[in-house]
Amino acid sequence: MVDLKALPEGFHENPYPHYAQLLEEAPVCLQPDGSVLLSRYDDLDLVYRDATRFISDKKAVFAPKFGDGSPLFEHHTTSLVFNDPPLHSRIRKVMVGAMNPRALKHMEPGLIALVEGLLDEMAGQDQVDLIESFAGAIPIEVIGNLLGIPHEERGPLRDWSLAILGALEPVLTEAELELGHASVREFKEYLKGVVADRRANPGDPEVDVLTRLLQTEGEALTEVELLQNCIFILNAGHETTTNLISNALGLLDKDRSARAALIENPKLLTTAVDEFLRMESPNQFGNRLTTEEVEFHGVTIPAGTDLHLCIGAANRDPRRFDDPGVMKLDRRPNKHLAFGGGGHTCVGLTLARMEGRIAVEGMLHHFPNYELTEGAKMGGRVRFRGFAYQPALLNKG
Numbered sequence: 001m002v003d004l005k006a007l008p009e010g011f012h013e014n015p016y017p018h019y020a021q022l023l024e025e026a027p028v029c030l031q032p033d034g035s036v037l038l039s040r041y042d043d044l045d046l047v048y049r050d051a052t053r054f055i056s057d058k059k060a061v062f063a064p065k066f067g068d069g070s071p072l073f074e075h076h077t078t079s080l081v082f083n084d085p086p087l088h089s090r091i092r093k094v095m096v097g098a099m100n101p102r103a104l105k106h107m108e109p110g111l112i113a114l115v116e117g118l119l120d121e122m123a124g125q126d127q128v129d130l131i132e133s134f135a136g137a138i139p140i141e142v143i144g145n146l147l148g149i150p151h152e153e154r155g156p157l158r159d160w161s162l163a164i165l166g167a168l169e170p171v172l173t174e175a176e177l178e179l180g181h182a183s184v185r186e187f188k189e190y191l192k193g194v195v196a197d198r199r200a201n202p203g204d205p206e207v208d209v210l211t212r213l214l215q216t217e218g219e220a221l222t223e224v225e226l227l228q229n230c231i232f233i234l235n236a237g238h239e240t241t242t243n244l245i246s247n248a249l250g251l252l253d254k255d256r257s258a259r260a261a262l263i264e265n266p267k268l269l270t271t272a273v274d275e276f277l278r279m280e281s282p283n284q285f286g287n288r289l290t291t292e293e294v295e296f297h298g299v300t301i302p303a304g305t306d307l308h309l310c311i312g313a314a315n316r317d318p319r320r321f322d323d324p325g326v327m328k329l330d331r332r333p334n335k336h337l338a339f340g341g342g343g344h345t346c347v348g349l350t351l352a353r354m355e356g357r358i359a360v361e362g363m364l365h366h367f368p369n370y371e372l373t374e375g376a377k378m379g380g381r382v383r384f385r386g387f388a389y390q391p392a393l394l395n396k397g
């Protein structure tokens with residue numbers, strides 16, 4: 001059916017026919033390596049909500065994949081997303097606190113100014129790569145601000161982040177693995193300096209995540225936990241948000257009547273952003289590990305099994321969503337799983353929605369007739385769905 005380590009031709013361009021087949025014919029899809037792929041909405045929902053039978057700790061999976069004690073192993077096994085309580089709860093509490101409504105409100109004017117600035121720069125050109133000039137640039141700046149990383153030092157962040165998250169793909173070349181390790185090493189070294197500086201000059205803990213994390217350090221967070229989770233915030237909020245924005249622009253390129261409706265009524269963006277997230281989920285797969293024997297649809301799955309949770313399929317499960325392949329900008333309710341669910345639900349979801357809304361609104365306002373041109377390329381990843389290259393004519397028509 002679908003073997004994540006040997007994907008059928010064309011899967012990256014369009015995985016949806018494969019997902020539809022999984023949903024109908026193989027909701028419990030055994031993988032040759034013993035892991036199991038689940039795709040139905042109700043199954044994912046159940047797994048996300050049950051943190052006792054389905055845990056996030058991935059040491060057993062990452063040790064053979066990355067090498068016990070290697071940089072990628074240390075990073076991914078220290079990030080809150082791949083941990084269970086108590087480490088998970090300690091770090092999550094600090095991060096949720098840092099994303100408080102005041103901090104988000106504080107960020108909004110800067111975000112609007114950032115988007116307007118990028119659009120103004122683009123206005124001088126006829127054709128641009130929307131990833132480089134727009135969708136990829138926004139989240140780096142937002143998270144750079146969140147962690148207080150100086151502007152002139154943000155250059156390498158995007159590549160580090162892509163390499164570290166890229167290492168989560170089911171199949172890796174030696175070169176990709178090495179790049180992932182090197183990126184963790186370099187990023188960690190770099191952050192040590194930022195942390196030392198912030199220790200000496202603390203920011204406002206209400207709006208500065210790093211200052212907040214530092215204040216709970218000591219008893220609560222070790223130096224390694226602190227550094228690796230700062231790296232995680234950047235990674236978590238970067239590629240995913242780039243994908244949200246570029247996927248939205250891709251969807252609106254194909255559906256001109258939806259675009260016209262949004263131009264006429266930008267308020268629709270509040271629900272439209274969630275529909276973009278459902279239709280083209282930036283994070284297509286999550287994972288959990290079973291702690292005991294479980295059963296899905298008559299199939300028994302042993303304890304210690306790695307489960308792949310196909311968010312991209314669940315978000316198009318017809319048992320949950322009417323006309324799942326149709327984009328309805330005002331879809332309500334729209335309880336998609338693009339941000340996961342349960343105790344690990346995305347901490348940055350309000351920020352991500354805000355970035356998506358402001359970016360798409362700005363783009364439609366400045367370039368209502370933009371048009372993607374030949375050569376657009378998907379990222380070629382299984383876990384993360386988005387464009388690697390998105391060339392567009394800005395002033396068509």
Ligand code: HEM
Binds near residue numbers: 244287345
């Ligand atoms: C459209 C953009 C985004 C998408 C689709 C997304 C998706 C997700 C998903 C699916 C998870 C759950 C992982 C799991 O349970 O296995 C998650 C967790 C997380 N996300 Fe996001 N995310 C986005 C943006 C952001 C942003 C902007 C930030 C922060 C600035 C962020 C921070 C986090 C953190 C800290 C976690 C870990 C939560 C935990 O383990 O308790 N995300 N995200």
